[in-house]
Amino acid sequence: MITWDDKYSVGISSIDEEHKKFIDIINKVIDAKQHTDNSIEITEILNEMNKYVLTHFANEETYMIKCNYPEYDDHRKKHQDFSIKIMAFLDSVTKGDCRLACELLEHLKNWLVNHIQGTDRKYINCFKEHGLR
Numbered sequence: 020m021i022t023w024d025d026k027y028s029v030g031i032s033s034i035d036e037e038h039k040k041f042i043d044i045i046n047k048v049i050d051a052k053q054h055t056d057n058s059i060e061i062t063e064i065l066n067e068m069n070k071y072v073l074t075h076f077a078n079e080e081t082y083m084i085k086c087n088y089p090e091y092d093d094h095r096k097k098h099q100d101f102s103i104k105i106m107a108f109l110d111s112v113t114k115g116d117c118r119l120a121c122e123l124l125e126h127l128k129n130w131l132v133n134h135i136q137g138t139d140r141k142y143i144n145c146f147k148e149h150g151l152r
């Protein structure tokens with residue numbers, strides 16, 4: 020399980036709230052994988068995550084465009100790569116390939132934490148200069 024910690028904060032409340040929700044969904048996947056082999060349940064949570072991620076990434080990318088963020092292309096590519104991984108995860112869960120599904124879950128967890136603490140930090144100054152709080 021991932022617990023929200025101030026070290027994950029980017030200091031912009033609307034984005035922090037979205038990241039918290041994101042962590043909640045990852046935790047739901049982790050929990051579901053521990054107590055059930057029911058791929059339908061896991062698939063439903065993954066679909067929720069997929070939908071959520073699209074909204075969250077779109078919000079961040081909209082801010083980047085508004086703020087003329089210089090690393091927009093690189094950041095957007097990272098979001099796209101993550102979305103592709105979720106699709107792969109969904110695919111392997113649907114096919115019952117648990118080994119790959121477990122590897123991918125680890126990947127999603129690590130990606131999320133590294134992304135929030137690394138890539139997302141880079142836009143903080145730029146966003147704040149443009150009035151985001």
Ligand SMILES: [Fe+2]
Nearest residue numbers: 079134138139
């Ligand atoms: Fe991001």
